[in-house]
Amino acid sequence: xxxxxxxxxxxxxxxxxxxxxxxxxxxxxxxxxxxxxxxxxxxxxxxxxxxxxxxxxxxxxxxxxxxxxxxxxxxxxxxxxxxxxxxxxxxxxxxxxxxxxxxxxxxxxxxxxxxxxxxxxxxxxxxxxxxxxxxxxxxxxxxxxxxxxxxxxxxxxxxxxxxxxxxxxxxxxxxxxxxxxxxxxxxxxxxxxxxxxxxxxxxxxxxx
Amino acid sequence: xxxxxxxxxxxxxxxxxxxxxxxxxxxxxxxxxxxxxxxxxxxxxxxxxxxxxxxxxxxxxxxxxxxxxxxxxxxxxxxxxxxxxxxxxxxxxxxxxxxxxxxxxxxxxxxxxxxxxxxxxxxxxxxxxxxxxxxxxxxxxxxxxxxxxxxxxxxxxxxxxxxxxxxxxxxxxxxxxxxxxxxxxxxxxxxxxxxxxxxxxxxxxxxxxxxxxxxxxxxxxxxxxxxxxxxxxxxxxxxxxxxxxxxxxxxxxxxxxxxxxxxxxxxxxxxxxxxxxxxxxxxxxxxxxxxxxxxxxxxxxxxxxxxxxxxxxxxxxxxxxxxxxxxxxxxxxxxxxxxxxxxxxxxxxxxxxxxxxxxxxxxxxxxxxxxxxxxxxxxxxxxxxxxxxxxxxxxxxxxxxxxxxxxxxxxxxxxxxxxxxxxxxxxxxxxxxxxxxxxxxxxxxxxx
Ligand SMILES: Cc1cc2nc3c(=O)[nH]c(=O)nc-3n(C[C@H](O)[C@H](O)[C@H](O)COP(=O)(O)OP(=O)(O)OC[C@H]3O[C@@H](n4cnc5c(N)ncnc54)[C@H](O)[C@@H]3O)c2cc1C
Ligand SMILES: Nc1nc2c(ncn2[C@@H]2O[C@H](COP(=O)(O)OP(=O)(O)O)[C@@H](O)[C@H]2O)c(=O)[nH]1
Ligand SMILES: [Mg+2]
Numbered sequence: 001x002x003x004x005x006x007x008x009x010x011x012x013x014x015x016x017x018x019x020x021x022x023x024x025x026x027x028x029x030x031x032x033x034x035x036x037x038x039x040x041x042x043x044x045x046x047x048x049x050x051x052x053x054x055x056x057x058x059x060x061x062x063x064x065x066x067x068x069x070x071x072x073x074x075x076x077x078x079x080x081x082x083x084x085x086x087x088x089x090x091x092x093x094x095x096x097x098x099x100x101x102x103x104x105x106x107x108x109x110x111x112x113x114x115x116x117x118x119x120x121x122x123x124x125x126x127x128x129x130x131x132x133x134x135x136x137x138x139x140x141x142x143x144x145x146x147x148x149x150x151x152x153x154x155x156x157x158x159x160x161x162x163x164x165x166x167x168x169x170x171x172x173x174x175x176x177x178x179x180x181x182x183x184x185x186x187x188x189x190x191x192x193x194x195x196x197x198x199x200x201x202x203x204x205x206x207x208x
Numbered sequence: 209x210x211x212x213x214x215x216x217x218x219x220x221x222x223x224x225x226x227x228x229x230x231x232x233x234x235x236x237x238x239x240x241x242x243x244x245x246x247x248x249x250x251x252x253x254x255x256x257x258x259x260x261x262x263x264x265x266x267x268x269x270x271x272x273x274x275x276x277x278x279x280x281x282x283x284x285x286x287x288x289x290x291x292x293x294x295x296x297x298x299x300x301x302x303x304x305x306x307x308x309x310x311x312x313x314x315x316x317x318x319x320x321x322x323x324x325x326x327x328x329x330x331x332x333x334x335x336x337x338x339x340x341x342x343x344x345x346x347x348x349x350x351x352x353x354x355x356x357x358x359x360x361x362x363x364x365x366x367x368x369x370x371x372x373x374x375x376x377x378x379x380x381x382x383x384x385x386x387x388x389x390x391x392x393x394x395x396x397x398x399x400x401x402x403x404x405x406x407x408x409x410x411x412x413x414x415x416x417x418x419x420x421x422x423x424x425x426x427x428x429x430x431x432x433x434x435x436x437x438x439x440x441x442x443x444x445x446x447x448x449x450x451x452x453x454x455x456x457x458x459x460x461x462x463x464x465x466x467x468x469x470x471x472x473x474x475x476x477x478x479x480x481x482x483x484x485x486x487x488x489x490x491x492x493x494x495x496x497x498x499x500x501x502x503x504x505x506x507x508x509x510x511x512x513x514x515x516x517x518x519x520x521x522x523x524x525x526x527x528x529x530x531x532x533x534x535x536x537x538x539x540x541x542x543x544x545x546x547x548x549x550x551x552x553x554x555x556x557x558x559x560x561x562x563x564x565x566x567x568x569x570x571x572x573x574x575x576x577x578x579x580x581x582x583x584x585x586x587x588x589x590x591x592x593x594x595x596x597x598x599x600x601x602x603x604x605x606x607x608x609x610x611x612x613x614x615x616x617x618x619x620x621x622x623x624x625x626x627x628x629x630x631x632x633x634x635x636x637x638x639x640x641x642x643x644x645x646x647x648x649x650x651x652x653x654x655x656x
Contacts, residue, residue, distance in 0.1 A: 067446070070455070074247050075443070077443075079436060
């Protein structure tokens with residue numbers, strides 16, 4: 001049976017402590033940890049979503065590594081991203097303002113075809129809600145963003161939002177699109193540094 | 209900010225970011241700050257807005273140059289040698305996963321008023337106008353001698369001792385003409401002046417072998433270049449550092465390097481906050497840049513480099529419409545002490561809009577009219593749409609930092625590659641940690 005596989009670069013954006021890393025952890029490992037220190041050494045996480053027609057979408061997930069905390073996220077981080085999950089915390093209205101800034105930045109700097117999902121996290125804390133569903137939904141509609149509320153703690157809505165993104169991505173290109181191909185060595189247009197010069201080794205006559 | 213760090217790093221140039229990444233990976237608690245709101249310091253790549261803000265604050269970029277976001281204009285012209293030390297570090301730290309590289313299409317050398325391609329295949333070498341027929345034979349013998357050299361096999365030495373005999377002796381042995389010597393010493397061994405000729409030949413031998421093995425690696429030139437500009441390099445190492453727990457703060461003014469009564473480093477002050485750490489590493493601009501810093505001259509100027517960033521609407525004439533190239537103008541060809549050097553990249557490398565070409569002409573300043581000095585390089589470019597000229601001082605630290613825990617890096621020099629940057633990284637690493645920087649040789653996966 002031949003299944004189609006697609007790979008995409010997904011980045012998380014949003015204010016510090018809204019639950020970006022927790023969402024990734026829930027999505028990738030189905031875990032949650034109340035007292036988790038920032039993830040050290042977790043460079044790259046991947047998770048695969050299988051759609052109804054057996055198409056698989058592999059997300060290459062880039063977490064911020066905390067660089068958003070003091071406005072120090074490098075442009076390299078969201079360059080070539082195929083999709084972005086912009087997260088706010090439904091119990092902090094200021095975090096939605098930060099999310100708006102990120103959306104604006106993506107609209108300015110990222111690939112115009114980027115799929116952006118706005119994600120209201122910590123839905124389990126709705127007793128302390130400061131951002132109404134209506135307000136967020138309205139903003140998302142205006143900007144053409146996908147929108148959902150999630151809880152990394154309970155798992156509510158997490159798989160759903162990633163699956164929805166997978167469905168929205170243009171599943172027409174071959175497995176490695178230019179953006180997502182970064183980080184993997186397959187099918188790149190450029191040169192692969194990991195490749196040793198084999199055919200022409202040290203003892204060959206110089207090739208100058 | 210009342211935590212105490214192991215190391216504070218000031219400035220996010222490539223040197224500082226590599227050090228920061230490696231130190232965090234070693235488990236050190238690192239705080240990395242920069243006064244600018246972008247990464248890269250002197251080795252940044254800027255978009256048009258940032259470029260104009262830096263060079264022409266009172267002007268906005270012309271709209272005909274296209275979209276701001278399409279630009280990543282390097283401030284320092286350097287290419288990565290495919291088999292060089294930086295490549296080793298990129299592979300070792302796996303920051304290659306954040307980057308994509310392309311070859312530089314060609315390397316050219318200026319000779320008698322025109323430029324010729326540095327041959328990259330034997331076929332090109334045979335056809336090259338750089339040498340006459342008999343000289344080509346002599347050159348062939350010379351290259352064969354170098355290629356066949358084995359330290360432990362005296363029969364390959366032809367009476368030469370690489371550690372004692374000078375390059376002059378070897379050039380004479382093979383009867384190579386001055387023009388060929390220029391070509392070998394400057395376009396292949398990449399020396400900026402002729403001081404190497406009278407020194408033992410070993411270093412030159414190593415450089416020629418590095419050049420030829422780099423050339424052999426991908427074919428067109430010995431150089432590779434990261435898509436979206438050189439500024440991607442510091443950003444990648446910063447991410448590495450952050451992943452291993454490094455804390456990043458951009459747009460942070462550093463007002464004072466705080467020292468104790470013995471002059472030892474205590475912390476860095478920004479406004480009325482002082483962050484403490486055991487050690488500080490930083491680029492010269494954070495330590496007085498030639499003026500006193502905390503009552504001491506910490507860095508001195510060794511010389512100046514002039515660089516002209518030129519925006520072109522066409523490829524450089526005589527380069528077969530190459531989308532990227534290096535041109536070396538050997539010093540003897542233009543009666544100078546230092547080579548002039550041109551580095552050109554284009555939209556193929558995602559650093560500018562389509563049909564725009566970015567060339568940087570640079571050299572070590574020798575007179576009080578630096579802009580005039582690069583004229584032979586500028587003249588090779590054809591019509592120049594716009595030009596941004598800068599003169600940067602080359603600072604070097606006055607002490608090794610071991611006494612006061614203040615470790616200062618060097619400015620980016622006039623060389624066309626990153627080998628000296630890596631030397632500086634190794635040097636600072638040793639001063640800071642007391643041990644040599646050892647990169648574990650990793651098994652590299654070869655993909656089909
Ligand atoms: C920049 C440079 C780099 C070089 N690097 C290398 C190297 O890495 N390895 C290496 O083996 N050699 C190198 N050479 C030497 C050059 O490649 C030799 O000229 C070539 O290898 C000839 O080899 P051959 O065995 O085919 O020549 P031979 O069998 O000796 O006979 C062919 C002779 O005719 C000459 N010839 C043939 N066609 C032409 C032509 N169109 N124009 C001028 N002369 C012609 C050749 O120079 C050669 O001497 C280099 C030369 C230059 C200029
Ligand atoms: N109650 C609740 N807490 C959450 C949720 N997601 C994250 N958190 C907590 O919020 C804090 C910050 O989360 P983290 O993932 O580190 O945020 P980041 O800085 O955006 O990556 C942590 O203490 C998490 O345990 C959630 O859905 N519900
Ligand atoms: Mg996080």
